Amino acid sequence: MIYTVTLNPSIDYFVTVNQLVEGSINLAAEQNIVAGGKGINVSKVLKNLGVESIATGFIGGFTGDFIERSLHALNIATRFVRVEDNTRINVKLNTGKETEINGISPGLKKSDLCQLEENLLSQLNPSDYVVLAGSLPASLPDGFYGQLISRLRAKGAHVILDTKGTPLQKALRHQPFLIKPNHHELGELVGAAIETPEEAVIYGRKLIHEGAENVIVSMAGQGAVFISKTIAAYANVPAGTVKNSVGAGDSVVAGFLAHYTRSRNLLEAFKFGVTAGSTSAFSTGFCTITEIEKYLPEVHVQAIKGE
Numbered sequence: 001m002i003y004t005v006t007l008n009p010s011i012d013y014f015v016t017v018n019q020l021v022e023g024s025i026n027l028a029a030e031q032n033i034v035a036g037g038k039g040i041n042v043s044k045v046l047k048n049l050g051v052e053s054i055a056t057g058f059i060g061g062f063t064g065d066f067i068e069r070s071l072h073a074l075n076i077a078t079r080f081v082r083v084e085d086n087t088r089i090n091v092k093l094n095t096g097k098e099t100e101i102n103g104i105s106p107g108l109k110k111s112d113l114c115q116l117e118e119n120l121l122s123q124l125n126p127s128d129y130v131v132l133a134g135s136l137p138a139s140l141p142d143g144f145y146g147q148l149i150s151r152l153r154a155k156g157a158h159v160i161l162d163t164k165g166t167p168l169q170k171a172l173r174h175q176p177f178l179i180k181p182n183h184h185e186l187g188e189l190v191g192a193a194i195e196t197p198e199e200a201v202i203y204g205r206k207l208i209h210e211g212a213e214n215v216i217v218s219m220a221g222q223g224a225v226f227i228s229k230t231i232a233a234y235a236n237v238p239a240g241t242v243k244n245s246v247g248a249g250d251s252v253v254a255g256f257l258a259h260y261t262r263s264r265n266l267l268e269a270f271k272f273g274v275t276a277g278s279t280s281a282f283s284t285g286f287c288t289i290t291e292i293e294k295y296l297p298e299v300h301v302q303a304i305k306g307e
Ligand SMILES: Nc1ncnc2c1ncn2[C@@H]1O[C@H](COP(=O)(O)OP(=O)(O)O)[C@@H](O)[C@H]1O
Pocket: 181, 182, 183, 218, 219, 220, 221, 222, 223, 224, 237, 238, 240, 242, 245, 247, 248, 249, 250, 252, 273, 274, 275, 276, 277, 278, 279, 281
């Protein structure tokens, strides 16, 4: 089974304003309200790709109710811990440029954390995959993902971690199976501007040395690199027009996982994941298998040097 863990879910409020005037009343031209947060997005994309998962994490209040209802409407199983405060609302403003305002996370009690661990660990089988994705709620310590990974790995699970900053840095030594920073997040971690795939390989290798088993560095329209102890590979992205990049990174993770759990082929899974990311970026919603298959022939994986 695949579990997705979204510790800090959101309602994503997408709003298009044609000509934004600051300090004035603006009318929305279009809007869409969806259940969001990185792990939840991974569950949704997996569903599109015919792969079952169980979505877990913390939800609270009327916004939390909306998230659970939305996932059940898509036939996605959930095992969330209920917390007192409302789940946050993230505003995704499209004015021609994409601007994001992410809301304030709910407070958590010690008993909420115990419940989450109990929910996850008591059900886990050694062959399971657990996706830990997104930011930590403000009340959790930076080392939280690291601690959780060591408990999950002790049960034999494979852990995929998609987060950034100190929580990612502190988790590396606990040896996640896969991490997927984008090139800005990798740059922030290593204190360097990463502009080329070769630089992404050089700096991505540092994260392998620090403990990650496999690293995908996504570079938006510049492609992506895959690094392990023995592999360094580059994938280009297909040509297309970006309609909405929110959830594109989550689609890379879901695409990789959907393929890898079937094929156990790291590079084929990487290719499928990158194609899934672009396919989602080119659509207003998330990628489907038919759309991914259309773009797959345009994506090529090749060895890359990063010395
Ligand atoms: N301009 C683009 N053209 C094609 N694909 C894109 C573009 N922007 C994003 N993508 C796809 O989305 C994936 C994730 O985007 P990226 O911005 O690197 O990560 P994140 O969404 O995590 O910040 C990329 O690997 C790529 O597959």
